[in-house]
Amino acid sequence: MTHRRLEVISNHLQPTGTFPYYNADMSTNSLFKTTLAPPDVIFELTASYKADTDPNKINLGVGAYRDNDGKPWVLPVVKKAEHAIVGDNSLDHEYLPIDGIKQFTEASVRLILGQNSPAIAEQRYASAQTISGTGACRLGADFLYQFAKGPVYISNPTWANHRAIFQNAGFDDIREYPYWDPKTRGLAFEALLDCFHKAPNGSILLLHPCAHNPTGVDPTLEQWAQIAAIAKEKNHVVFFDCAYQGFASGDLEKDAQAVRYFVSQGMELLIAQSYAKNFGLYNERTGCLSIISKTPQGAKEASSQLCKIIRANYSNPPAFGARIVQTVLNNPQLNEEWIHQLKTMANRIIEMRQALYSSLLTLKTPGTWNHIVDQIGMFSFTGLTPAQVKVLRDKYHVYMTTNGRISMAGLNTSNVHRFAEAVDWVVRNVQ
Ligand SMILES: Cc1ncc(COP(=O)(O)O)c(C=O)c1O
Structure with missing residues (x-):
């Protein structure tokens, strides 16, 4: 018996010498005594x-x-891809690489940055397949906790999980930037800009590039340009959480314009993508985290660090959802069908x-x-x-x-x- 185990048991010995496991009042003696967490x-x-x-x-x-x-x-194009995967005898259930299926992550980066993005041409990105958008946010938060200092700024209001994700990653300074103006029922743009301006240099800004949750209010492209200018001037670290590409306008390109603008300004940033909504793959937990770096070497280093975090967390991702997405995105005809079905939803x-x-x-x-x-x-x-x-x-x-x-x-x-x-x-x- 190990020293630690002996210590635990002796701490829980009752005066009579019995173990707590046999005590009628178990709750007071549990090793895991805690409080009831509120339901989600x-x-x-x-x-x-x-x-x-x-x-x-x-x-x-x-x-x-x-x-x-x-x-x-269930999108008909997803059903088609599922049939193709099930009938493909070359596929097996071997472990995927730590950062997932390459055809999937590469297609994900093309989807958000555009086919002709300089960041892709110059190999300045690192991407990892993630456990949907939530997992992408968490992986990004874990990475930032090690390599950026914060504080973290989330919008007021924001998706209910953002704060918890960054808290659980270890950040204790999480602040809110103004977003919703109840008077105009629109964007509190001046207050937002002012907040980013006053934020300490190098703050982490968590932004929703399209279809802001919960308000449904997005900045215009001109407003995004002003946000980018301040972020650049103050060396803020921009993290785009993109859970709704294609859902906002029915137009994949339009919903990606904020991200593409920031990249066009030479900025380094993180992008979380989810395929829960735009592919209807809610329970397949299919997503991607990308880090856009200034140099190919920076991207390579970021990629190695992402793999290190994933390995100690869930080792490597599940395959099925990513196979569906990559089958569709990498086939021009299926891709057309998907865009059409995406428009039907939007x-x-x-x-x-x-x-x-x-x-x-x-x-x-x-x-x-x-x-x-x-x-x-x-x-x-x-x-x-x-x-x-x-x-x-x-x-x-x-x-x-x-x-x-x-x-x-x-x-x-x-x-x-x-x-x-x-x-x-x-x-x-x-x-
Ligand atoms: C803003 C935002 N980010 C991320 C997610 C993550 O979703 P999922 O983990 O299902 O991909 C959601 C889902 O509601 C969301 O609204």
Whole structure:
């Protein structure tokens, strides 16, 4: 028995000499005594929605695409790729390289930077396949914790997981930059710029390049240029979390323009990509982290460090999702089909924005509602208060986050007017 083990046992010996394992009051003696962690808001919301037996319930919580029948959609092009993979006898279940499938990571970099990016031509990038977008954010945070100093700036508000990811990576100085202006229901641009200007040199800026979660508000390209100028001047480290390329506008190129602009300015940066939304591969956990460096040598070094972090974490990534994505992205015909299906998803969401807006206008719901159609991407930040959100849930069986965010994909032609009527009621009757 090791010294450490003896010590643990002697610390837990009772006066009678019995081990705690036989003590009736186990909780006070557990080696793992802790407190109950709060449940995850989104996953809890989905569980409550599933438990609700009302036939008219509406789930606007989780950011996952639904078709007009409220069902998850497996993209036909994904099905095609799956069949091709299953029928390919050359594929096996050997371990992948630590940084994943090369055809996948290379295609991912082309997708976000563009075919003709100088960073690609000059081999100034390091990429690793990751456990979806969350894993890409975490890998990037782990890397930055070792090689950058911070503080870390996340937007106010932001995706609920950002703070926790950076905290768990070890950062203890995580600050917020202004993003949402409740008065204009738009971007608090001047305040954001001012914050980046005053931030200590070398701060880490976590930015959403398109379809900002939760607000659905993105800077214009001119505004991105001003953000890039300040980031460059102050040597800030830019980390783009790109979970929605193609979802925001239905246009892959347009949704990548912020990232491409920063790269065109010669900036070093990190990019997290997720294929959960734009391929509908939510549970395949397929993503990519790329680091754009100034030199090929810098990229090589970054790549080796990413591999070192991954090896000690999950060793190497799973294959199936990345095989699907690389099959599609590297085949011109399948790629065309994917772009078409991506547009189908984006357009349905845009139509729902219009339908919700029209219903609220028809009902003459007090307030202005242009933001519903001005915002883009998966989410809309409605401006509804926590009290109104609660009544929507209790009285109308509508499930959404307390901050008033709705996932547009949860709306369809059968429920959108009913939802508008519920909103109309709470706006008139609840503060
Ligand atoms: C801003 C943002 N980043 C990252 C993610 C990560 O998603 P996933 O890990 O499912 O790819 C999400 C998902 O909702 C998101 O909204």
